Amino acid sequence: MAEMTYRDAVAAAIAQEMERDPSVVFLGEDVAAAGGVFKATVGLLDKFGPERVVDTPIAEQAILGAAMGAAMTGLRPIAEIMFSDFLAVCWDLVANEIAKTRYMTNGQVSLPLVIRTGNGGGVRFGAQHSQSVENWAMMIPGIKVVAPSTPRDVIGLLAAAVRDPDPVLFFEQKSLYATKGEVEEGEIVDELGRATVVREGRDVTIVALAAMVPRAQAAAELLAAEGIDAAVIDLRSLVPLDVTTIANSVVATGHLVTVEENPRLCGWGAEVASIVAEECIFDLDGPIVRVTTPHVPLPAAEALEDAAMPSPERIVAGVRHSLA
C-alpha cells in the first residue's frame, strides 16, 4: 500500500492503461506540456510522447470530435474537458453523436472512449466553473457515468472506463484532487456499476457520490455519537446504477437519505428515490430524504458557496427527518 492523492491517481490510472494498451491516446487542453491545469496529468507527455499525449486548441467540439472519430478507427481515446461546465459547449457531441451512434448505426459503430472532466464546487470558482453536471449525462441513453470518491477508485474505475466498449463520462471532483488515500500496489481495475458500502449500519442508508461520500461519512460519525447507526453507500457510478446494493441496504435499514452536490431539480437522488419507492416502498419506515444544493447557480463567495453545499450537519438533519 502507498498513500497517493486523488490528483496523482489520475495520472497513475492513465499511465497504467497506456502502458497496457498502445491504442490508448490522451488529448485535451494543456494536458501534455503543462500537465493539466489541475496537475492531474503531470509526467504523461514525458512517458508516452507527443503522439499519444496531445495538447489541443481550446475547442471542445474539436476535442470530442477527435476522440469520437479516432475511436472509430480503433483507438481508445481519453479526452479531457477541463471543467465539466464546458461540456455545455460540446454537448451536441456528447448527447447527439457519441451517446447515440451505436444505436443509430444498429451496432455497426462502437465508441470505446472516455471523457474525463473536472466536476463540482467547493473551490470558489463561481457559477461557470463549479457545477456538478453528472445529472445532465445520466439522463441520456448510451453513455455511462462514473464519479470516484477516492484515489484508489480513480484508478480502478478509470481503468474500467478505458476498457469499456462504450463511451464513459468520468467525473473527477475538483474538491477531491488534493485528498489522499491508500492505494494498493500493482494493476487496479474495477467493474463499472458496483457501488461500495463504505460503512455498514442498521438504522439508515445514506447514498452519496464523489465529494459527498466523505461528507456522508462525517455525518455518520456525528450520528454515531447520537446512537444512530448509519450505512453509507458510495455509488461510484450512476450509469450503470447498482440498484441491488442500494435496495439491499434500504430493506435492512428502512430509511433512505441521498446526498447530491448538484442542484435539486431532477438530481440523481430523485431517480434513486423513485427506484426505491417502486421496488421497496413497503420496506420503508420513514420518508425518503434528499439532501442537495438548493436550486441556484453556485455562487463564488465562500459564505454563500458553503451554505449551498450539503454539509455533514445538513445530512444529519436529513437523517433525523427520515427517522422522526
Add this chain to the structure above:
Amino acid sequence: MTAVYEAQARCEDIWETLLDSMLRIRYFENEVKALFGSGLVRGSTHLCQGQEATVVGACSRLRPGDMMASTYRGHGAVLATGASPTAAFAEILGRDPGLCGGKGGSMHFTDLTHGAIGSNAIVGAHLPIAVGAAFGAQHLKSGAVSLAFTGDGSTNIGAFHEALNLAGIWKLPVVIVIENNHYGEYSPLAATTPISALVDRAKSYGIRGEVVDGNDVLAVRNVVGEAFDRARDGNGPTLIEADTYRFEGHSRSDPGKYRPPGELESWLARDPIERFADLLKEREIAGTEIVEAHRQQVGAEIAAALQAAKAAPEPQPERLYEDVIG
C-alpha cells in the same frame, strides 16, 4: 494537370461506374420523393437530385479503409460509396434489413462495410468527427483518408471552424467538400453569409482551398483525387467548394418557392447526368443508345431494390432495446 489525371479525365476506364452511380442516386431519390409524397413514409427527407456529380466524383476516390461522413442530405453520398440501394430503401421504410436496421432513418445512413461512417442530422457536427477519424488514421499511419461532405450553410456553424482549425494545426489527412447548393434550408447564401467564395474559409486555417464545378463529375473526381494524394502523402487537408444545386426543396415539406423565376431552369440545363452523357457522346466514348441502355438497366435495378425493400420484414419489437450499449 498531371499525366495521370489527364488519363483519368478521358475516363475510359471509369465512365460506366460514374454514370451508373449518378443514375442510381437520381432514380433512388425520385423513388424516395414518391414514397414520402404518397404518405408511405413519415418523417422528413432531404433529397439531392442535381448534386449527384459532387458525391459520385469525390467518392470515386475512396479506397478500402478510407472513411466518408455526410450530412442529412446523405443518400447520394452513401450510395456513392457502394452501399446497397435495397438496404437504403429498407432503412427509409423502417425495415429490418435496412442499413441501420431501421433505427437511423433517412437522415442517418451508415454503412461501415463501404466506409460510410455516418450521416449526421446536426448541421456541421460530422466535421469534427471526420477530422477525428483523420487523426486516428494519422496516428495509426494507416494511410487512410477521411472525406466529409458538408453544406454551404454549415460553414457558419462553430463545429465547422473548430474542425478546420484542428485539421490545419495537425495537418490531418481529411478532405472536406462543401456542396454549395446556394441555400441553407430556405435562405439564400447571400442572406446568411458575408462572403460569396466559401473556399476563402480555408485561408484562415492554413488549409489549401479549391473550387470546382460540382456538376462536372470528372472535374470533381480530379480535384478530389489530387486532394486525396496530398492527404495520403502527409501534406494535410483540403477544403473544396463544389458549386452545385438541389433540384428539389430543402426537405419533404418545402416546395422551394423562394427560388427566383428561372433559377431552377438554368440549373436543370446544367444537369450533371445530362452533361456527362453529352461529354461521353462528344468524346465518342458512349453514344445516346449506350447511355440509354444504362438508364434502363439502373432504372430496373432501383425498381427491383424498392420492391425487395418493401417486401422486407419490419424489425422485431425487441430490437428497440438492442445496441444502446455494448
